[in-house]
Amino acid sequence: MYLRFVAKSKSWIPAYVILGIIWGCSFIFIKMGLEFLTPFGVAFVRCALGAVTLLLVARIRGIKLPTDPKVRAHIWVVAMLLNVIPGVCFALAETEITSVLAGIINAVTPLMTLIAILLVNREEKAKTFQVFGILIGFFGVLTVLGAWKGFGNSPLWAILVLLLAVSCYGVSFPYTRKYVMPYQLKPESIVSFQLLMASITLLPFFLFDGIAKYEYRLAPVLAMVALGVFGSGFAYLWNFTVMENAGSAIASSVTYLTPVVAIIVGVIFLNEKVTWNEPVGALIVLLGAAIAQERISLRKSKANR
Numbered sequence: 001m002y003l004r005f006v007a008k009s010k011s012w013i014p015a016y017v018i019l020g021i022i023w024g025c026s027f028i029f030i031k032m033g034l035e036f037l038t039p040f041g042v043a044f045v046r047c048a049l050g051a052v053t054l055l056l057v058a059r060i061r062g063i064k065l066p067t068d069p070k071v072r073a074h075i076w077v078v079a080m081l082l083n084v085i086p087g088v089c090f091a092l093a094e095t096e097i098t099s100v101l102a103g104i105i106n107a108v109t110p111l112m113t114l115i116a117i118l119l120v121n122r123e124e125k126a127k128t129f130q131v132f133g134i135l136i137g138f139f140g141v142l143t144v145l146g147a148w149k150g151f152g153n154s155p156l157w158a159i160l161v162l163l164l165a166v167s168c169y170g171v172s173f174p175y176t177r178k179y180v181m182p183y184q185l186k187p188e189s190i191v192s193f194q195l196l197m198a199s200i201t202l203l204p205f206f207l208f209d210g211i212a213k214y215e216y217r218l219a220p221v222l223a224m225v226a227l228g229v230f231g232s233g234f235a236y237l238w239n240f241t242v243m244e245n246a247g248s249a250i251a252s253s254v255t256y257l258t259p260v261v262a263i264i265v266g267v268i269f270l271n272e273k274v275t276w277n278e279p280v281g282a283l284i285v286l287l288g289a290a291i292a293q294e295r296i297s298l299r300k301s302k303a304n305r
Helices: 002-008 011-035 038-062 069-093 099-106 109-120 128-145 156-179 186-208 219-248 247-257 258-270 277-292 298-304
Strands: none
Touching: 011 069, 011 099, 011 219, 011 247, 011 258, 038 069, 038 186, 038 219, 038 277, 069 099, 069 109, 069 156, 069 186, 069 219, 099 156, 099 277, 109 128, 109 156, 109 247, 109 277, 128 277, 186 219, 219 247, 247 258, 247 277, 258 277
């Protein structure tokens, strides 16, 4: 099984590349899934398929789910922040905007994470390079949206919904670090229970309004299977593999790869149009994130002069 090969391999590069491709393709998978599912349906199906996948992996590996009610409550909060709210928000936004734009806005996640960390740890003052990076990043967002022309054809509500989704991503990381990681649970235990809770939470919404139309073409169905099994399933384990072998800094940098993949697949397979400001803005966002995370040091560049 390829997953086992990646986990045992000392090299983190295969898992890293696969992560970037799978998460970069997730936006086109969402777009395709909306052909027969509602936004609630897309969110539920991806979580349910991911939960089934990881529960099977956990069972095969003999890993038990958390039993402490307090731990379960914290993981449910993580499920809301990482799966339920963003899952619905991205699908809802993509009913009106392109998968390319959704993938680019997702690149704002590292900036939102940094802001969340600074807000949670109020004792820690924001450093100059962090503030500078955040400002550059949000200038990039405005460039992506073409703010000087009134957001173009993208409805404002859809943009706000996407920003809500990435804000939830940003809050989820410091929350997980503070309230879940100290229990030192196995990744399979955390993520499988997380997706199970997300599926249970979304089930009533799916039953009420989950199917858009009862026409199931092969391509959209396979897209949802890929989104659930890989994008919301194995991808979490591959992410942990990269973190273990290369560190959290490298693992988080996969965000820089996903918008590139999203643009390529959106243009090739959905014939989505890309205006000049979207890739340019994406580069500015990624530059801001790199500066804010001190991947690019302004002080070093000055010293070299």
